[in-house]
Amino acid sequence: MQGRWLARIIGTRAFRRAQRPQNGLTMTKRDPSSGTIMPQSGPDRRSVLMGTVSSAAAPVIARAAQTEARRVAPSASPGKPVDIALTINDREHNVAVDIRTSLLDLLRERLGLTGAKKGCDHGQCGACTVLIDGRRVLSCLTLAVAAQGRDVTTIEGLANDGELHPMQQAFVDHDAFQCGYCTPGQIMSAIGCVNEGHAENDADIREYMSGNLCRCAAYPNIVDAVKQARAQMKTASTQ
Numbered sequence: 001m002q003g004r005w006l007a008r009i010i011g012t013r014a015f016r017r018a019q020r021p022q023n024g025l026t027m028t029k030r031d032p033s034s035g036t037i038m039p040q041s042g043p044d045r046r047s048v049l050m051g052t053v054s055s056a057a058a059p060v061i062a063r064a065a066q067t068e069a070r071r072v073a074p075s076a077s078p079g080k081p082v083d084i085a086l087t088i089n090d091r092e093h094n095v096a097v098d099i100r101t102s103l104l105d106l107l108r109e110r111l112g113l114t115g116a117k118k119g120c121d122h123g124q125c126g127a128c129t130v131l132i133d134g135r136r137v138l139s140c141l142t143l144a145v146a147a148q149g150r151d152v153t154t155i156e157g158l159a160n161d162g163e164l165h166p167m168q169q170a171f172v173d174h175d176a177f178q179c180g181y182c183t184p185g186q187i188m189s190a191i192g193c194v195n196e197g198h199a200e201n202d203a204d205i206r207e208y209m210s211g212n213l214c215r216c217a218a219y220p221n222i223v224d225a226v227k228q229a230r231a232q233m234k235t236a237s238t239q
Contacts, residue, residue, distance in 0.1 A: 089157025136192030
């Protein structure tokens with residue numbers, strides 16, 4: 001229906017343009033017998049051709065617009081749950097979620113993994129940081145459906161048989177926390193920082209950890225903890 005209306009509108013406009021003088025000038029023609037230039041009524045050949053081409057192209061344009069609209073249409077209703085499979089801390093979870101659900105809300109409210117914290121819910125504090133395929137992401141800004149088929153690691157998945165991850169142990173050794181609210185995000189971001197090769201010196205650590213805020217201002221201790229864990233993580237990776 002929309003395609004037919006679009007074709008009619010384009011065809012009508014093209015015909016009207018063909019009826020108007022071009023560039024505000026009166027169309028003329030020369031009398032072959034007398035050589036006299038006389039006004040010409042009606043559209044000239046160029047205008048008729050332009051109108052014909054425009055009218056013929058209208059259905060094609062309409063069909064293309066409809067095809068594009070169908071292509072970008074969402075495949076699922078926002079209010080209808082979709083089934084997804086996630087691998088979190090080496091365990092597979094099959095859940096039905098609203099496609100608008102953030103990874104953070106899924107972890108905390110559906111799976112009981114409350115280590116990742118909801119600080120600002122705007123991606124500005126870093127308290128919700130988790131690892132996806134080894135790289136740090138802000139789970140409050142990541143849709144749960146976007147993590148399907150990928151490896152998600154949270155603070156709960158770092159310890160191995162009761163033994164703390166080197167970064168967790170370093171935070172304890174250097175007292176790199178006070179209230180502890182931001183600590184899970186700080187630790188996950190610090191692991192990502194080391195894995196990315198951005199922890200070679202104090203300046204790099206401060207720069208690449210700047211997205212994680214600590215309202216208790218334990219930043220010097222956090223830098224020391226990252227440096228200690230960096231050496232242990234590099235040693236473990238070579239063994």
